[in-house]
Amino acid sequence: MTSLTGTWSLTRLAFRRDRIMLVVWVYAFTAFVAATVYGFRKLYPAPAGRAEFAATAGHNAAFLSLYGPLYGDSLGSLTAWRDSAIAAFLAGLMSAFIVVRHTRADEESGRLELVGAAVVSRSSPLACALIVALTANLAIAVTMTLAAVGFGLPLAGSIALAAGIAGSGAVFAAVAAVTAQLAQSARPARGIAIGVIGVAFVLRAVGDSASASGPRWLSWLSPIGWAVGDRAFGGIRWWVLLLPLAATIVVAAGAAVLAARRDYDAGLLTQRPGRATAAAALRSPIALAWRLQRGTSFAWIAGALVYGLVIGSSAKGIGGLLGSMQVRRVVTRLGGQSVLTNAYLAALLSFTAVVAAGYTVSTVLRLRSEETGGYADSVLSTGASRIGWSSAHLAIAAAGTVVIMAMTGLGAGLGYAAHGGAGREIGKLVVAGLVYVPAALVIGGFAAALFGLVPRSSAAASWTVLGLVAALLLLGPTLQLSHWVLDASPFTQVPRLPGGNVSALPLVVLAVIAAVLAGAGLAGLRRRDIGSAGG
Amino acid sequence: MSEAIAIAGLRKAYGPATALDGLNLTVASGEVHGFLGPNGSGKTTTIRILLGLLRADAGSAEVLGCDPWSQATELHRRLAYVPGDVSLWPNFTGGEIIDLLGRLRGGTRPRSGTKPRSGTKPRSGTKPRSGTKPRSGVDTERRASLIERFELDPTVRARAYSKGNRQKVALIAALASDVELLLLDEPTSGLDPLMEAVFRSCIEEERQRGRTVLLSSHILSEVEALCDRVTIIRKGKTVETGSLADLRHLTRTSVNAELDRPAPGIAGLPGVHDLVIAGDRVRCEVDTDKLTGFLRELTAAGVRSLTSQPPTLEELFLRHYTSEDGVPAPVSA
Numbered sequence: 001m002t003s004l005t006g007t008w009s010l011t012r013l014a015f016r017r018d019r020i021m022l023v024v025w026v027y028a029f030t031a032f033v034a035a036t037v038y039g040f041r042k043l044y045p046a047p048a049g050r051a052e053f054a055a056t057a058g059h060n061a062a063f064l065s066l067y068g069p070l071y072g073d074s075l076g077s078l079t080a081w082r083d084s085a086i087a088a089f090l091a092g093l094m095s096a097f098i099v100v101r102h103t104r105a106d107e108e109s110g111r112l113e114l115v116g117a118a119v120v121s122r123s124s125p126l127a128c129a130l131i132v133a134l135t136a137n138l139a140i141a142v143t144m145t146l147a148a149v150g151f152g153l154p155l156a157g158s159i160a161l162a163a164g165i166a167g168s169g170a171v172f173a174a175v176a177a178v179t180a181q182l183a184q185s186a187r188p189a190r191g192i193a194i195g196v197i198g199v200a201f202v203l204r205a206v207g208d209s210a211s212a213s214g215p216r217w218l219s220w221l222s223p224i225g226w227a228v229g230d231r232a233f234g235g236i237r238w239w240v241l242l243l244p245l246a247a248t249i250v251v252a253a254g255a256a257v258l259a260a261r262r263d264y265d266a267g268l269l270t271q272r273p274g275r276a277t278a279a280a281a282l283r284s285p286i287a288l289a290w291r292l293q294r295g296t297s298f299a300w301i302a303g304a305l306v307y308g309l310v311i312g313s314s315a316k317g318i319g320g321l322l323g324s325m326q327v328r329r330v331v332t333r334l335g336g337q338s339v340l341t342n343a344y345l346a347a348l349l350s351f352t353a354v355v356a357a358g359y360t361v362s363t364v365l366r367l368r369s370e371e372t373g374g375y376a377d378s379v380l381s382t383g384a385s386r387i388g389w390s391s392a393h394l395a396i397a398a399a400g401t402v403v404i405m406a407m408t409g410l411g412a413g414l415g416y417a418a419h420g421g422a423g424r425e426i427g428k429l430v431v432a433g434l435v436y437v438p439a440a441l442v443i444g445g446f447a448a449a450l451f452g453l454v455p456r457s458s459a460a461a462s463w464t465v466l467g468l469v470a471a472l473l474l475l476g477p478t479l480q481l482s483h484w485v486l487d488a489s490p491f492t493q494v495p496r497l498p499g500g501n502v503s504a505l506p507l508v509v510l511a512v513i514a515a516v517l518a519g520a521g522l523a524g525l526r527r528r529d530i531g532s533a534g535g
Numbered sequence: 536m537s538e539a540i541a542i543a544g545l546r547k548a549y550g551p552a553t554a555l556d557g558l559n560l561t562v563a564s565g566e567v568h569g570f571l572g573p574n575g576s577g578k579t580t581t582i583r584i585l586l587g588l589l590r591a592d593a594g595s596a597e598v599l600g601c602d603p604w605s606q607a608t609e610l611h612r613r614l615a616y617v618p619g620d621v622s623l624w625p626n627f628t629g630g631e632i633i634d635l636l637g638r639l640r641g642g643t644r645p646r647s648g649t650k651p652r653s654g655t656k657p658r659s660g661t662k663p664r665s666g667t668k669p670r671s672g673v674d675t676e677r678r679a680s681l682i683e684r685f686e687l688d689p690t691v692r693a694r695a696y697s698k699g700n701r702q703k704v705a706l707i708a709a710l711a712s713d714v715e716l717l718l719l720d721e722p723t724s725g726l727d728p729l730m731e732a733v734f735r736s737c738i739e740e741e742r743q744r745g746r747t748v749l750l751s752s753h754i755l756s757e758v759e760a761l762c763d764r765v766t767i768i769r770k771g772k773t774v775e776t777g778s779l780a781d782l783r784h785l786t787r788t789s790v791n792a793e794l795d796r797p798a799p800g801i802a803g804l805p806g807v808h809d810l811v812i813a814g815d816r817v818r819c820e821v822d823t824d825k826l827t828g829f830l831r832e833l834t835a836a837g838v839r840s841l842t843s844q845p846p847t848l849e850e851l852f853l854r855h856y857t858s859e860d861g862v863p864a865p866v867s868a
Contacts, residue, residue, distance in 0.1 A: 185694050273690035278634035288635060292624065374622030381586045381616040383641035385608045530588040
């Protein structure tokens with residue numbers, strides 16, 4: 001192997017560039033674990049409640065695939081069950097982003113060429129990226145352990161939980177180091193790494209939800225499965241942590257070999273040549289907008305369907321998870337088991353709708369990034385008008401939101417039916433998903449208005465508003481805010497389905513508000529200058 | 536209509552920063568007009584106003600007889616634009632972008648007002664071309680020949696193109712379109728010398744087709760080689776405009792001579808600058824239109840050797856941009 005001259009200065013530079021992002025990641029992981037412990041402690045203060053919860057949740061197929069098996073019924077067990085798989089997945093994403101950012105992305109932008117010409121050895125950028133990613137994983141392991149111990153969980157289990165999550169992050173850092181050598185640009189490098197992380201999650205989900213005779217061994221192929229499999233608070237298996245350690249070393253060594261063999265700016269997977277001419281359909285602003293947004297849109301639609309299936313599948317047995325026998329008896333007397341199921345699905349659909357509004361906002365804000373990126377100049381200096389260009393993106397934002405909510409409802413209906421629910425619920429759940437569309441469009445319309453009228457602050461202000469709306473939905477009832485505050489959110493105005501009454505008036509009002517906001521944005525766009533100001 | 540672009544007293548400010556401060560620019564139909572100025576002098580701002588992307592604060596701008604702000608889309612069907620910093624969607628191939636931009640532009644239309652709506656070509660100098668699909672805005676034959684001449688691989692995705700290749704994509708998209716006016720904002724800043732030569736021959740062909748070209752640049756040799764007329768701007772103001780011959784008229788020729796005997800009369804001549812007399816050697820700068828009188832003095836003193844450097848646009852350019860102390864620049868009539 002070549003020497004690692006210059007790695008230290010590169011690494012210092014990398015930490016400096018990433019300092020804010022790393023702090024945010026560490027904070028997010030710590031808060032995630034802390035919030036879970038806190039939540040479970042509030043929800044089930046007595047061991048009896050936890051035992052009852054564990055008896056039901058531990059056998060629910062949807063929970064098994066989403067979170068994995070539940071080992072024990074202590075507070076720590078519940079926390080590890082809820083957090084391990086998800087956090088291991090997120091740690092993988094964090095690591096992949098960090099590694100690709102400091103290897104292939106810098107190489108693609110030419111920044112590494114500048115560095116490479118200085119006294120820096122060939123393997124240094126790769127070593128630097130891995131050092132930053134592994135340090136980040138170490139940092140989240142330490143702070144997650146501290147958070148768990150701080151909330152009163154046993155030290156050994158807390159270390160095992162945090163080490164399992166960070167171990168998964170380390171493996172995927174090494175995986176991303178390999179994909180950064182394979183692909184010739186950052187986007188596919190990141191994409192392949194995320195694909196590997198997704199496959200790891202699915203392997204674990206299938207393995208963990210398999211029956212005793214089924215392919216349970218699949219979980220052992222997945223670094224995320226290892227994070228769950230060390231059984232942090234249910235009879236710790238420390239040896240499982242050797243698996244990510246060994247995998248990280250082997251895969252990272254593989255990346256180093258690949259890096260040493262290739263030329264600067266070359267990839268082992270060369271990009272296939274694309275079309276020499278445009279498809280016949282690519283001839284209008286709407287076709288262009290669809291081409292630009294379709295990848296993200298399809299990903300959202302597929303995600304919505306899968307998420308719908310999960311919430312639908314988990315809904316059937318939900319009655320058993322809520323409260324004591326007495327509460328259940330009261331609820332059942334009031335309207336039967338279906339009331340609980342309906343309330344559960346309605347609540348989850350409303351959360352989904354706020355997330356889907358994130359799609360609406362980001363799709364609308366694509367207009368702004370097309371503008372600041374200079375792409376809008378090329379389009380708007382042709383026969384395409386400002387209105388045609390911008391309304392094409394708005395149309396896709398609206399249509400995508402409709403499909404995403406319909407798919408969530410459809411998935412929920414199918415999942416519910418597959419687990420013994422009534423098949424006629426499918427249609428009802430699709431409608432239940434669709435009623436949130438006008439509310440999501442109001443947020444999207446707000447983003448469009450900002451884009452037209454105050455473009456500079458449009459992104460920050462749109463996301464802030466969406467964040468406030470999400471906070472109102474999640475915390476509003478708990479904080480017992482006044483109705484004046486809660487009513488400010490468009491999502492408060494939507495009838496809760498299934499189970500509630502549909503009233504068309506609020507939906508029509510919301511749709512009109514969305515249209516007026518979008519119209520204001522278009523009117524503003526017609527009057528203002530295009531492009532980021534300057535020269 | 537003899538003026539393709541007519542700008543008078545154009546002003547534009549971005550907040551407190553003034554980009555254009557009463558700019559004037561006239562481009563005649565069918566000419567290749569050089570638009571010269573250093574970075575930040577307002578060239579791009581001017582072109583973006585001509586495209587209707589920016590709205591002027593004051594002054595008037597007319598392009599092909601249209602108001603660029605209110606009649607933007609109709610106007611854009613008749614012009615093509617190559618930005619200085621070409622942004623191409625990273626996932627698209629070069630070929631796709633060339634087709635897409637051509638199709639978005641739409642077909643050419645007969646010019647409104649001056650000519651009846653018949654099937655005739657908008658300009659008499661335009662050669663009829665085979666393979667033209669006016670509806671699609673892309674001339675497939677011309678597209679293919681330009682791709683070959685610029686040696687562009689149209690199957691490569693834009694994220695893999697260098698700056699020069701991105702510029703080629705935008706140039707081919709513009710040159711392959713059947714338009715009356717080309718607005719080119721520093722189109723060769725990323726091209727290698729070979730490709731620059733291809734670009735020059737393409738612009739020469741455009742001129743022969745009778746198209747109007749506004750070529751913004753700070754590469755003087757390019758402007759000298761291609762342009763009929765030149766406008767020089769500085770800090771958002773027009774400082775010089777005219778044909779190359781007119782402008783050369785304003786430049787100075789540097790002269791180095793060895794004389795038989797001293798010629799003291801030189802010092803008093805109009806148009807002689809930076810005179811250095813060392814014995815029988817004379818070195819000075821002479822206004823080009825005062826050369827005759829100066830040479831008469833020299834020959835009277837007997838010339839043993841004479842070298843002179845021809846005036847270049849560069850000199851003129853430098854003269855306008857090196858005097859940062861606000862010395863008023865001469866403006867030609």
